[in-house]
Amino acid sequence: MTEAAHPPDSSEAIARDITIAIAEQRLPPGAKLREEALARVYRVSRTKIRAALVMLAKDKLIDLIPDKGAFVSKPTVEETRNIFFVRRTLEAAMVREFVARATAADYATLEAHLREERRAIEENNPQVRSTLLSDFHILLANIVGNDVLTDILVKLAGRSSLITMLYQSTRDAICSTEEHCAFIAAAKAGKVEEAVELMLHHLHHVEEALEFDTPSDPKRDLAKELLL
Secondary structure (H helix, E strand, O other), X not given: OOOOOXXXXXXXXXXXXXXXXXXXXXXXXXXXXXHHHHHHHHOOOHHHHHHHHHHHHHOOOEEEEOOOEEEEOOOOHHHHHHHHHHHHHHHHHHHHHHHHHOOHHHHHHHHHHHHHHHHHXXXXXXXXXXXXXXXXXXXXXXXXXXXXXXXXXXXXXXHHHHXXXXXXXXXXXXXXXXXXXXXXXXXXXOOHHHHHHHHHHHHHHHHHHOOOOOOOOOOXXXXXXXXX
């Protein structure tokens, strides 16, 4: 959390601050977010806190459960396996269409995106890097031009982004962007089956490298503050 003397005071800023706390494991998966405690910590009204929680729920970072409250989302290992199984099935077919349709301008867009991925990794920003690594796949779907596929992948990728933000190490994030680069090189050369294999390998690698047992962050613990 931001220094106590100057806590965020808008709903948007509070939502960003809580997002950072989640990304840094200072608010662990499953933690309950009590409105009155958040209002005390941020020194704002519960109305602003509710608005921030709605923003976080929209981004799938928290779950709002009727009559129980708000909780930091806690993706399970089983859910993760199911998500990546469906993604491998869909994206193998998507890659073939992508290679057939992609233009020079499309590749230029993707290469610019890869530069953004590398920058986010260098800046050690887990939220931004996870979003960018996930958005790479959505860009491929947009290029293919199948609205149904894109809609499905957006939902899956959004959930995957949360999972990688919570459980992917910086080392494995670097591997992900390198695998994106290798995929683009194969696709640009028209090597369809190689591109498919690289995508399948990439998704399998991301899944297998996730670290569901993560150590607590030594920084200020927002979860403890909410209990004071």
